[in-house]
Amino acid sequence: MINRVRELRTARDWSQGELAERLGVSRQTVNAIETGKYDPSLPLAFAIARLFAMTIESIFDPDARAS
Amino acid sequence: MRISHRQWTRYLADVGLPMLAYLLSVLGSALFAQRMPPGPWRMLVAALPVPAIAWLAYAEWKRLRRRDELRQRIELEAMTIGFGVSFAVVVALVFLDLHGGVNIPLHVAAFVMAACWIGAQIWVRARYRYGWLQSDRDEPS
Numbered sequence: 375m376i377n378r379v380r381e382l383r384t385a386r387d388w389s390q391g392e393l394a395e396r397l398g399v400s401r402q403t404v405n406a407i408e409t410g411k412y413d414p415s416l417p418l419a420f421a422i423a424r425l426f427a428m429t430i431e432s433i434f435d436p437d438a439r440a441s
Numbered sequence: 442m443r444i445s446h447r448q449w450t451r452y453l454a455d456v457g458l459p460m461l462a463y464l465l466s467v468l469g470s471a472l473f474a475q476r477m478p479p480g481p482w483r484m485l486v487a488a489l490p491v492p493a494i495a496w497l498a499y500a501e502w503k504r505l506r507r508r509d510e511l512r513q514r515i516e517l518e519a520m521t522i523g524f525g526v527s528f529a530v531v532v533a534l535v536f537l538d539l540h541g542g543v544n545i546p547l548h549v550a551a552f553v554m555a556a557c558w559i560g561a562q563i564w565v566r567a568r569y570r571y572g573w574l575q576s577d578r579d580e581p582s
Binding site for chain 2: 399400402403405406409411412414415418
């Protein structure tokens with residue numbers, strides 16, 4: 375699954391640590407999500423969508439695979 | 442990265458007492474059991490660390506439930522891999538002991554399990570690029 379988390383984060387000029395703090399997770403979790411190594415749980419995906427004021431499906435694409 | 446004072450304090454608050462109980466019971470068991478005559482009391486003293494191990498496992502489990510979701514995934518994967526590999530190795534050692542004419546002491550199993558778990562931790566953490574030592578910001582409060 376690929377996602378737009380890095381793109382959305384950098385557009386707001388946030389560091390991975392800042393985003394992690396806003397989401398209540400570790401910086402490594404944000405990094406693993408951005409690099410496609412880890413797919414977040416449903417509650418975390420909702421938290422990400424809420425934070426960026428977008429829908430989950432506009433951030434996460436389940437049909438595409440991370441390279 | 443380094444472990445902060447806050448993280449040490451939190452770790453000690455979570456597992457400090459059961460860890461101390463475990464160390465003391467292992468020490469007590471090792472010191473006294475071998476000096477006692479064979480019998481039920483010696484067996485009881487030899488088994489002293491068992492409740493402390495159960496307490497420590499419970500404390501670690503409670504601690505893990507409060508952790509970051511990726512960290513929980515890493516621990517679960519590492520435990521699964523570590524258990525699977527160590528089980529295979531221990532079964533192989535048991536068969537060698539039974540049929541291979543090699544005398545393998547029972548306590549080797551504990552070292553095999555620990556080594557497999559540590560190896561699995563290293564491998565899984567490397568896969569998720571999750572460091573060993575966390576800074577303040579790397580674990581949510």
